[in-house]
Amino acid sequence: MEFFNQTGKMAIGSRLRMLTDKITMDAASIYEMFGVDLKPKWFPVFFVLSHGEAWTITSIAKEIGHSHPSVSNIIKEMVAKGLVKETKDKSDGRRNVVMLSSKGKKMSDSFAEQCVDVAAAIEQITRQTENDLWKAIEEWENLLEEKSLLQRVKEEKKARESKDIKIIPYEPCHQAAFRALNEEWITTHWEMEEADYHALDHPQEYILDKGGYIFIALYKDEPVGTCALYKMDDPVYDYELAKLAVSPKVQGKGLGILLCETAINKAVELSCKKIFLESNTLLKPAIHLYRKLGFKELSNYHHAYQRGNIQMELTIK
Numbered sequence: 001m002e003f004f005n006q007t008g009k010m011a012i013g014s015r016l017r018m019l020t021d022k023i024t025m026d027a028a029s030i031y032e033m034f035g036v037d038l039k040p041k042w043f044p045v046f047f048v049l050s051h052g053e054a055w056t057i058t059s060i061a062k063e064i065g066h067s068h069p070s071v072s073n074i075i076k077e078m079v080a081k082g083l084v085k086e087t088k089d090k091s092d093g094r095r096n097v098v099m100l101s102s103k104g105k106k107m108s109d110s111f112a113e114q115c116v117d118v119a120a121a122i123e124q125i126t127r128q129t130e131n132d133l134w135k136a137i138e139e140w141e142n143l144l145e146e147k148s149l150l151q152r153v154k155e156e157k158k159a160r161e162s163k164d165i166k167i168i169p170y171e172p173c174h175q176a177a178f179r180a181l182n183e184e185w186i187t188t189h190w191e192m193e194e195a196d197y198h199a200l201d202h203p204q205e206y207i208l209d210k211g212g213y214i215f216i217a218l219y220k221d222e223p224v225g226t227c228a229l230y231k232m233d234d235p236v237y238d239y240e241l242a243k244l245a246v247s248p249k250v251q252g253k254g255l256g257i258l259l260c261e262t263a264i265n266k267a268v269e270l271s272c273k274k275i276f277l278e279s280n281t282l283l284k285p286a287i288h289l290y291r292k293l294g295f296k297e298l299s300n301y302h303h304a305y306q307r308g309n310i311q312m313e314l315t316i317k
Helices: 002-033 040-049 057-064 068-080 102-127 133-146 149-162 172-189 194-201 203-208 255-269 284-292
Strands: 084-088 096-100 165-169 213-219 222-231 239-246 274-279 310-315
Touching: 002 040, 002 102, 040 057, 040 068, 040 096, 040 102, 057 068, 057 096, 068 084, 096 102, 165 255, 172 194, 172 203, 172 213, 172 222, 172 239, 194 203, 194 239, 203 213, 203 222, 213 255, 222 255, 239 255, 255 284, 274 284
Parallel strands: 239 274
Antiparallel strands: 084 096, 165 213, 213 222, 222 239, 274 310
16 A cells, blocks of 8 residues: 555545445455345445335436436346336336336345345444444545535645735836736737727826826736726726736636735725726626626716726725
């Protein structure tokens, strides 16, 4: 087991598979010893049917937690072996039910004796261990039902990568990145407009000197995202959230929401009551992000950009 000592718990799938293979190999020999002509994978279905009732494939699948196609294939194999027979449901002739055949019922007697001895052997192993594997499996199943291993790994990945993320105020050295990042997403769908050139080529003059702010997202010290707060000359809105851009190579790391939250927190610090933004519904991830942050769509608006088709506001309480 030196390999697993080296890999640690990340090889849990491989280790469980080896344990399953070992038990399954013994199971086949155990069936043979008791004269039960059964494949190990048939066990859950055979066990359910051994109680003597007729079942639909759907109800069996639900009972044992397998997929319908999986149970259907097992039933076909068992029918071919003469262990199971299919009949019409007496209460609903449109559907089939399955039950053990005479051969299957006869086999179930030996199967019952086998179950007693197998259960005793497993109980013996359990008494010799410090940890109850059966209870541990149930605990794992419950926890993975609440949150999958995939989701947990995603969260750990995000937490690890977040240590390499910094949101900092704009400095003149970031001008080229500020322009390139914004131009990249704009030109993916549209053409640059005059207002874009003003802000991206001269951010100091058109944003910062007018009372606005620009934030830069760094990933491993490389500028990979931007967001700006424009100071507005408007009786309702103090600031506009704009120029949100994240490099495609780092999307999915939560940079967008971090940039927006930094800008919103700055607006709160400045006693801002309402923040305005303009976007396009084609940018679904961005719109989803804005709504998640609490932005609401405006019904009456006029577009500052030709590409704009949605305007939103955030009321700061």
